[in-house]
Amino acid sequence: xLFPCHSRLLSVKTVFGWERSxxxxxxxxxxxxxxxVGLEEEVVTAAAQAECLDSGSxxxxxxxxxxxxxxxxxxxxxxxxxxxxxxQSTHQHSHFFGSRVGSDAPASPLAGDPASMGMxxxxxxxxxxxxxxxxxxxxxxxLVAHGHCPDxxxxxxxxxxxxxxxxxxxxxxxxxxxxxTKITLSCIYKWITDNFCYFRHADxxxxxxxxxxxxxxxxxxxxxxxxxxxxxxxxxxIDPQYAExxxxxxxKKRRMPPVQINPALQNRIRMNAHTGQxxxxxGMARSLxxxxxxxxxxxxxxxxTGADQNWDPRLTEATMFSCWVSGKGGKRKQAYSxxxxxxxxxxxxxxxxxxxxxxxxxxxxxxxxxxDALLDSALNGELSLNEGGPLSPIPRxxxxxxxxxxxxxxxxxxxxxxxxxxxxxxxxxxxxxxxEETFLATTFLQSPWSEVDEGNRPDFLCSSTxxxxxxxxxxxxxxxxLSSKIESLL
DNA sequence: CGGTGTTTACATGTGA
DNA sequence: TCACATGTAAACACCG
Numbered sequence: 001x002l003f004p005c006h007s008r009l010l011s012v013k014t015v016f017g018w019e020r021s022x023x024x025x026x027x028x029x030x031x032x033x034x035x036x037v038g039l040e041e042e043v044v045t046a047a048a049q050a051e052c053l054d055s056g057s058x059x060x061x062x063x064x065x066x067x068x069x070x071x072x073x074x075x076x077x078x079x080x081x082x083x084x085x086x087x088q089s090t091h092q093h094s095h096f097f098g099s100r101v102g103s104d105a106p107a108s109p110l111a112g113d114p115a116s117m118g119m120x121x122x123x124x125x126x127x128x129x130x131x132x133x134x135x136x137x138x139x140x141x142x143l144v145a146h147g148h149c150p151d152x153x154x155x156x157x158x159x160x161x162x163x164x165x166x167x168x169x170x171x172x173x174x175x176x177x178x179x180x181t182k183i184t185l186s187c188i189y190k191w192i193t194d195n196f197c198y199f200r201h202a203d204x205x206x207x208x209x210x211x212x213x214x215x216x217x218x219x220x221x222x223x224x225x226x227x228x229x230x231x232x233x234x235x236x237x238i239d240p241q242y243a244e245x246x247x248x249x250x251x252k253k254r255r256m257p258p259v260q261i262n263p264a265l266q267n268r269i270r271m272n273a274h275t276g277q278x279x280x281x282x283g284m285a286r287s288l289x290x291x292x293x294x295x296x297x298x299x300x301x302x303x304x305t306g307a308d309q310n311w312d313p314r315l316t317e318a319t320m321f322s323c324w325v326s327g328k329g330g331k332r333k334q335a336y337s338x339x340x341x342x343x344x345x346x347x348x349x350x351x352x353x354x355x356x357x358x359x360x361x362x363x364x365x366x367x368x369x370x371x372d373a374l375l376d377s378a379l380n381g382e383l384s385l386n387e388g389g390p391l392s393p394i395p396r397x398x399x400x401x402x403x404x405x406x407x408x409x410x411x412x413x414x415x416x417x418x419x420x421x422x423x424x425x426x427x428x429x430x431x432x433x434x435x436e437e438t439f440l441a442t443t444f445l446q447s448p449w450s451e452v453d454e455g456n457r458p459d460f461l462c463s464s465t466x467x468x469x470x471x472x473x474x475x476x477x478x479x480x481x482l483s484s485k486i487e488s489l490l
Numbered sequence: 491c492g493g494t495g496t497t498t499a500c501a502t503g504t505g506a
Numbered sequence: 507t508c509a510c511a512t513g514t515a516a517a518c519a520c521c522g
Contacts, residue, residue, distance in 0.1 A: 166512060185494065209513060215496050222495080232522075233494045 159197040167206070167213045170196070171220065175238055182223045182235035185211065 155163045165173070174191035175183050189207055193200045214220045214236055223235040 211495060
């Protein structure tokens, strides 16, 4: 059954924008079951996390974990079994996208890392990542076995398929997951490698891309390290100035390129196939694509449901897409227009050891988006539309283009404050793709700054911009508990 | 010297 | 075809 629980699926989709991810999720009545990770796993993971923290962020970088014995095809023999069990277990304790209600303890990632399991493990290299699951297009064994789109891809454990998220999105995710207002580069690395197996085994050049993104992307602000803050490099955070652009609704999510296979693993597969070890392996790699039937079904579903045609179901992606602001008439270099002014800070380095707060960052980088907490915050009116105060005015006179859509520089938000009516207007407009998805994306985006400037946050949920239906829809999608929470609030 | 950060150049995919 | 978004690679500088 491709479209289980249609209505519920829809509401979740529109809220979180992960329509495609949700397509094949088989929801139970409690899509985000609590306490789903076994004690043993918790203990193991906690130990792994402790070890990771003790060893520092660099050593935590599991990108180093690539084992040459990947060339061994033993993992292939075990793959389906492993994945099957992994799939089962992850179904058991997965809240999609890794939200694990009521627990900060990360799950055991390596337990589900085929590259580490089926293939020989890299000893003593546990990744203390929490369970970060992005149910999506394909899982290798199923493809091999059935030649069509299986239930989902667990990017956390699947080293073969590159996550369909842009680097900016990944950075944003890491920032969100850190639950801190700022995050170090190494923490970003760590979170990514912890939560996306692909990057653990990939060529580390992706880190260059991360840095490139941080530097050039206006969404990211470098926060200088304080004098008394030991550690290397600065901190990074999301520029709230661009968060509010979401409210304009003037963005369009971009369709991401098709699934990519880890080239390193592809090479290994090819080599093995070449040596006659596993001809089937090469075929398997070639078959790693979404079948046309599945694509068609997905497309039809999106069309039928009015889902955004840009299927990329990433909430943070939506966030980031709103951030690519370029000056008009420019060529490609405006895609990453450079920040001007005081945002950039001078670098300050320190000892190689992680500063205390960095370790805290790492420890908080459990890879989980605490949706429950987030929604709790939302329900309690704790989420803000900006970083604790009036939104900063846009410091440029130039018109802005967001994903090809013209945005008047703050005329819609007099005084720099994005008024709720903007949201309402865009909600009313059939031309603007602004729905609960955007709403939640905005909500989601704002969460990292909920820790700062605590005292000066507008209560966006108290505004009239959120329909009760939306809330109920959301609540219903997330389970009765939340639903009743909403009900009681109303 | 390694990690971090900036900048430039180019390639590629996508949508208008 | 073009503009744009994104990815990749590389050179370079800074700093502890």
